Amino acid sequence: MALTPTRSAAEALDSQDPLAHKRDEFFIEEGTIYLDGNSLGPAPKAVFDSIDRTMREEWAKGLIRSHNTAGWFMLTDTLGDRLAQLLGAGEGEIVVCDTTSLNIYKTLHAALSMKPGRRKIVAEGTSFPTNLYMAEGVRSTLDGATLALEGRDGDRIEDMIDADTAVVMLNHVDYRSGVIRDVKALTKLAHERGALVMVDMCHSAGVIPVDLHDLNVDFAVGCTYKYLNGGPGSPAYAYAAKRHHGKFTQPLSGWHGHAAPFKFEQSYRQGEGARALLCGTQHTLSMRALQSGLAVFDDVEITDLYSKGRALSDLFVQLVESFADDFGIGFYSPKDGTLRNGQVSLTHAEGGYAIVQALIARGVIGDFRQPNVMRFGFTPLYLRFADVWDAANHLYEVMKTEEWKEDRFNVVNTVT
Amino acid sequence: MALTPTRSAAEALDSQDPLAHKRDEFFIEEGTIYLDGNSLGPAPKAVFDSIDRTMREEWAKGLIRSHNTAGWFMLTDTLGDRLAQLLGAGEGEIVVCDTTSLNIYKTLHAALSMKPGRRKIVAEGTSFPTNLYMAEGVRSTLDGATLALEGRDGDRIEDMIDADTAVVMLNHVDYRSGVIRDVKALTKLAHERGALVMVDMCHSAGVIPVDLHDLNVDFAVGCTYKYLNGGPGSPAYAYAAKRHHGKFTQPLSGWHGHAAPFKFEQSYRQGEGARALLCGTQHTLSMRALQSGLAVFDDVEITDLYSKGRALSDLFVQLVESFADDFGIGFYSPKDGTLRNGQVSLTHAEGGYAIVQALIARGVIGDFRQPNVMRFGFTPLYLRFADVWDAANHLYEVMKTEEWKEDRFNVVNTVT
Incomplete structure (x- = not known):
């Protein structure tokens, strides 16, 4: 059996792809079809020289002076402002720092601090586990706080937001299925009921259009090592809407969040805007790597990326549909491309x-x-339609030959 | 006036220095005398190739697989165990992660969780500010918790530890003066009074002998970008004594601290030992840089480093003493070398x-x-006695010529 559409048809799509040239900006090894950019983005070629310069010039030669002269100390803000352009936020609303887990803790606390009479956190039971674990951590530090999960403590978030709800923690895109949630409508509902919204954008930023001001969420967090290609363990970010600046507190009150970090005062005074979400000294090499990841977006429109991502994933769905039933493969993601980001999950x-x-x-x-x-991410910056065809064809062959039953593929590693 | 001892005498000390060869392992620019290794250590030469390999082989080629194949996921533990050898701790007692600020938050919470009837944190008022800010953050999340500072709420910590004291937060070495505190005696006292001890080792690890088991502290934290030469913003570490493993909780309960991170369970179950102090995904490039910093210690004894550091700083004290009074320079650090780490602070x-x-x-x-x-760190891995002499002589000339009064030296930068 030959898959339809044919590989030639996929190649034809590549020849007309206005984003095709972006692939050259990444290091992709010959023979690799990388469908895991939704977990760890590949290396932008520019990062090698950038980090080398950071080490040899800024660290080795500039030494401690580079906190000023190379702008290390303010990378939290300069990277945050760059990210804000991608995410429809304003200057001073986003800081880049720490990890997603930690930024969840800070922003949930921030939201709860603004709603002293309310004690409930509402979240999706299908969230990436660390989101729930961090919410548990927040709950453990606040007397009387509760955590209610959609699907466990209620069917639908729409019905769970009540007069005791301080904050609703949403995922812009579900990490397993790639399904886009209607954050704007849920935020409107939450606000009507007096609750705030914090949204996790790990699987939306950099792959679907995001406009934080339009979504009207109160807080947001996300990682940068997936679609933003910041490198392994690159720092996360946190967003606080300008209307809330100066009106919240959070307990990870480290010196970088202080209003005057170098006055070395004995008591904490919260810094301005989203800077109140900063804590300790950031990891400079990892911050710089992110800078190269973000630079890739300088000359592209997210809307164009989104269109291509949809077309790539739609092609994959179409190809897999032609043999899925024969081999017991199910669609975990919706087949309708308008409902998901560029990810297709199968079962x-x-x-x-x-x-x-x-x-x-x-x-x-x-x-x-x-x-x-089984998750397959179709990231439009570096994937070709021919890659999608080849990936689907490999899947077909793995199933048809029952190759997957070989012992060597059934040894579970520590990290999967 | 010529300083005594003479430069030739200093050079003679260099010629007999058994650690002299270690300097070659660092990049130190010609003409630079680096006395700020107590703030940011210089670059070990090995780091350039190591990070290049991490980027080009592990990230660019290995991609997501490197979490397993390159050991990324377990760097928190492998680096922690390496550090444990330097600090007199055992396997599984130290994890490398996050920032010092965050690890303070976790370990203070951990200590408080073990002393449910007690609600007071006792700390030194002279602590680096973020330590106090984070203690304030912990206090803000625990009903009835209080924070008492030596020098503000009491004269001496010895007299402040009472039946309500859950944890005493100490600094092994004071960041301003370099003075070593008798952590062992204070820990004994705290334990006798039923309190736990958490110690900050930012200014002791890598420069004076540290034996956590002998000090008998309960928890410890520290950074790695000073004397451990891990690079700008390299990750911090956290220690939990084995006797407390499984007996504490802390609210930064992210997925890396989970007993089975990849089972993706909906509820948090704390991981084993010090792993319960882990939270989110670590910053791989910064972790790898630290690995090069730690490798420098493979063939040296801390006791030898300490002896040289003392000799270097004693020489500086001796040289500065000869002109200090003439120019209004005071000694903030004790002149007695047995009382301090390799740092000499002047006023x-x-x-x-x-x-x-x-x-x-x-x-x-x-x-x-x-x-x-004015802080001057005398780090024995790469400083020469002749450097110390030159530094003192430059200080003498700056004072004698009143060069420091020039306008260009009186412009205060954001970060100092």
Whole structure:
């Protein structure tokens, strides 16, 4: 069986792709089809020289002076302002710092501090686990606080937001399925009921259009190592809407969030705007790597990226549909491309993990998420339509030959 | 006036220095005398290739697989265990992660969780400010918690530890003066009174002998970008004594601290040992840079480093003493070398900041700390006795010629 549309048809789409040249800005090894940019983005080529310069010039030669002369100390703000342009936020509303987990803790606390009479956090039960763990951490430090999960303590968030709800924690895009949630409508509802909204944008920033002002959320967080290609463990970010500046507190009150960090005062005085979400000294090499990741977006429109991402993933859906039923492959993500970001997740009752491993051995890198989800991210900056065709064809071959049943693909690693 | 001992005498000490060869492992620019290794250590030469390999091989080629194949995911533990060897701790007692500020928050909470009937945190009022700010943050999240500062709420910590004291936060070495505190005796006292001890080792680790088991502290934190030469913003560490493993909780309960991070469970279950102090995804490039910093210690004994550091700083004291009174220079650090780490801090009523700037212009890099403290770190891994002599001589000339009064040295930067 030959898959339709044909590989030639996919190649034809590549030849007309106005974003095709962006692939050259990344290091992608020959023979690798990288469908895991939704977990860790590949390396922008510019990062190698940038980090080398940071080490040899800024650190080795500039030494401690580089906090000023190379702008290290303010990277939290300069990177935050750059990110704000991508995410429809304003200057001073985003800081780049720490990890997503920590920024969840800070922003949930910030929201709760603004709603002293309310004690409930409402979240999606399908959230990435650390979001729920951090919400538990917040709850543990606030007398009488509660955490209610959609799907566990209620069916729909719409029905769970009540007069005791301080903050609703949403995911702009679900990490397993790629489904886009209607954050704008939920935020409107939450506000009508007197609650605030914090949204996690790990799986939306850099791949679908995001306009934080239009969504009207109160706080937001996200990581930068996925679609923003900031590198392994690159720093996260936190957003606080300008209307709330100066009106919240959060307990991770480290010196970088102080109004005057170098006055070395004995008591904490909160810094301005989103700077009140800063805590300790940031990881400079990782911050600089992110700078290269963000620079890739300088000459592209997110709307164009989104269109291409949809077209890539729609092609994958179309190709896989032609053989899915024959091999027990199910669609975890909706087939309708308007409902998801550029991710397509599939299921397989017995073989999810092993199928992903067999594909990796063929150079097609996706990932597996418990209990049975195979995730494939279609990131428009560096993927070609021909790659999508090849990936679908490899999947077809892995299933048809039952290659995935080989023992070597059924050894579970520590980290999957 | 020529300083005594002479430069030739200093050179003679260099020629007999068994650690002299270590300097070659660092990048130190010709003409720079770096006395700020107590703020940011210089670059170990090995770091350039190490980070280049991390970027080009592990990230660019290994991609997401490197969490396993390159050991990224477990760097928190492998680096922690390496550090444990330097600090007299055991395997599984130290994790490398996040920032000092955050680790203070976690360990203070951990200590308080073990003393539910007690609500007081006792700390030194002279602590680096972020320590106090983070203690305020902890206090703000715990009903009835209080924070008492030595020098503000009591004269001596010895007299402040009472039946309500849950945890005493100490500094092994004072960041302004370099004075070593008797942590062992204070810990004994605190334990006798039923309190726990958390110690900050930012200014002791890597420069004076540290034996956490002998000190018998309960928790500890520290940064790695000073004497451990991990690079700008390199990750911090947290120690939890084995006897407390499994007996504390802390609210920054992110997925890396979970007992089974990749099972993606909906509720938090704390990981083993010090891993319960982990939170989110770590900053890989910064973690790898620290690895090069720690490797420098592979073939040296801390006791030898300490002896040389003392000799270097004693020489500086001796040289400065010969002209200090003539120019209004005071000793903020004790002159007695047995009382301090390798740091000598001086004071000057009007000129502290400007004198430091004038020295920097001459290639002698120290730093300034409010209100009038000039800090000079004498780090034994790469400093020569001749450097010490030159530094003292530059200081003498800056004072004698009143060079520090020039306008250009009196412009205060944002970050000092």
